[in-house]
Amino acid sequence: xxxxxxxxxxxxxxxxxxxxxxxxxTTANAATKLGNSVPKSLRGTWYELxxxxxxxxxxxxxKTYSISKGFFIKGKWTPNWNGGKxxxxxKKVKLRKTFTISAKNNKKGYxxxxxxxxxxxxxxxxxxxxxxxxxxxxxxGHRAMTYTNKHTPTMSDTYPSELAPxxxxxxxxxxxxxxxxxx
Amino acid sequence: MKRGVLISVxxxxxxxxxxxxxxxxxxxATTIPQNMRGTWYFSNxxxxxxxxxxxxxxxxxxxxxxxxxxxxxxKKWNNKQxxxxxxxxxxNKTFTTSKQGKKLILKTKxxxxxxxxxxxxxxxxxxxxxxVKDDSGAKxxxxxxxxxxxxxxxxxxxxxxxxxxxxxxxx
Numbered sequence: 001x002x003x004x005x006x007x008x009x010x011x012x013x014x015x016x017x018x019x020x021x022x023x024x025x026t027t028a029n030a031a032t033k034l035g036n037s038v039p040k041s042l043r044g045t046w047y048e049l050x051x052x053x054x055x056x057x058x059x060x061x062x063k064t065y066s067i068s069k070g071f072f073i074k075g076k077w078t079p080n081w082n083g084g085k086x087x088x089x090x091k092k093v094k095l096r097k098t099f100t101i102s103a104k105n106n107k108k109g110y111x112x113x114x115x116x117x118x119x120x121x122x123x124x125x126x127x128x129x130x131x132x133x134x135x136x137x138x139x140x141g142h143r144a145m146t147y148t149n150k151h152t153p154t155m156s157d158t159y160p161s162e163l164a165p166x167x168x169x170x171x172x173x174x175x176x177x178x179x180x181x182x183x
Numbered sequence: 184m185k186r187g188v189l190i191s192v193x194x195x196x197x198x199x200x201x202x203x204x205x206x207x208x209x210x211x212a213t214t215i216p217q218n219m220r221g222t223w224y225f226s227n228x229x230x231x232x233x234x235x236x237x238x239x240x241x242x243x244x245x246x247x248x249x250x251x252x253x254x255x256x257x258k259k260w261n262n263k264q265x266x267x268x269x270x271x272x273x274x275n276k277t278f279t280t281s282k283q284g285k286k287l288i289l290k291t292k293x294x295x296x297x298x299x300x301x302x303x304x305x306x307x308x309x310x311x312x313x314x315v316k317d318d319s320g321a322k323x324x325x326x327x328x329x330x331x332x333x334x335x336x337x338x339x340x341x342x343x344x345x346x347x348x349x350x351x352x353x354x
Contacts, residue, residue: 049325051227052235052314053248053260054295069231069260071295080260081231123230144230178297178321 034091035103035111037062041129042111046140046163047173054080055173058127058140058163063089065099065113067125072170075183087115095119110141121146132162139164213280214241214268216287219303223310223332224341233259234342237310237332242268244278244289251339266291272298297321309333 038060046058051069057077059066066086070079090098099115106112110126117123128141139162166172173179223237231248236256238245245265247258269277272292281288287303298318304311310332316325335341 052246052296052327053231067230073295117230118232121232125230146230146232176321176323177316177325178318179316180295 033103035101037089038065038101039111042127042140044140044165045169046165047169048142048161048163049173049177049179050161055169055179056163058142059086060127065089065115067115067117072173072180072182074181075170077170082117093122110143121148123147132164134162137164213282213287215239215244215280218305219287219310221334222338224335224338225312225330225332226342227330232342234338235330235332236338237312238265240265244268244291246291251342254339256338261293 043060043062046060048056048058050056054069054071056069057067057079064086068079068083068085069081070077070083072078085096087097087099090100092098093100093114093116095116095118099113101114102112105128106126108128109130110128113125113127115123115125123144123146125142125144130139130141131137132139141160142163143160170180170182174182220239220241223239225235225237226233227235233248233250235246235248243265246261247256247263248260249256249258251257263275266276266278269279271277272279272290274292275294279290283302285304289301289303290298291301292298296316297320299314299316301312301314311329312327312332313329314327
């Protein structure tokens with residue numbers, strides 16, 4: 001055995017050990033490979049009107065996620081659900097503190113954000129930047145599924161919805177639908 | 184000539200009088216129908232867990248979204264006193280009704296949503312709700328889906344059962 005051979009063997013061993021460690025690491029969370037940041041295409045503040053309890057607002061930055069429902073009263077965002085809670089991107093989902101994001105888009109082009117709004121369930125929300133089905137506007141496609149702690153889906157919310165960005169959301173919702181009030 | 188004018192004016196006034204008296208008479212009569220009265224629940228399966236509750240009595244109406252705490256309904260959206268039946272709408276206070284065949288047309292005016300027209304109908308013991316947001320000030324019409332409301336004997340239990348895993352762990 002020459003020195004070169006020894007070196008090659010060592011390198012090979014190192015490579016084998018590295019790959020095996022790498023494999024173990026990936027297999028552990030192969031199903032939920034996590035991303036390190038929110039993709040640029042999804043970032044921004046998005047609004048949607050779909051329920052009597054208010055307008056849904058989703059705010060996404062590189063490392064934060066905030067989802068709430070409410071109205072613009074006197075021009076000010078007044079949430080009646082999950083107000084003021086901004087979750088930070090983490091490696092684990094912590095109740096009202098951290099969320100995780102999938103590393104890749106799924107087959108339909110959606111990213112999955114997992115968060116916990118209460119102790120007894122967690123939500124997987126899927127987001128995708130796309131052109132609206134109804135107009136030529138750029139919107140954030142959204143679908144969500146609520147799971148119990150036993151990982152069984154409970155109340156399904158599979159109907160896809162669309163959130164849109166607005167320069168002046170308070171004015172938009174007041175002018176278009178007469179909802180809420182302006183300053 | 185003068186007589187003609189007088190006749191036409193009186194006819195016009197008569198028509199106006201008739202037109203004005205009709206809706207007020209109808210409005211005063213329409214209380215909420217017997218079969219729609221009671222407490223109704225609907226779960227919209229949202230990211231936001233809870234139930235939408237509608238409480239209807241002959242002359243009061245209460246719609247809210249909330250959850251249960253110690254068996255009691257806690258309102259999250261629309262935490263207000265029940266609205267009362269009246270001939271005129273006042274913000275957060277009164278509602279008006281009319282009938283369209285067997286359907287009940289109910290109008291409310293909230294500080295957040297403004298004027299909303301809700302249509303209620305009954306089918307096989309369930310209450311069906313659809314609402315529209317269209318007042319003169321708004322450019323766009325918002326039409327909701329049709330929601331099925333049911334009477335639940337134990338609504339708190341129902342909501343807990345849906346999230347059984349979570350509650351079992353806590354107990």
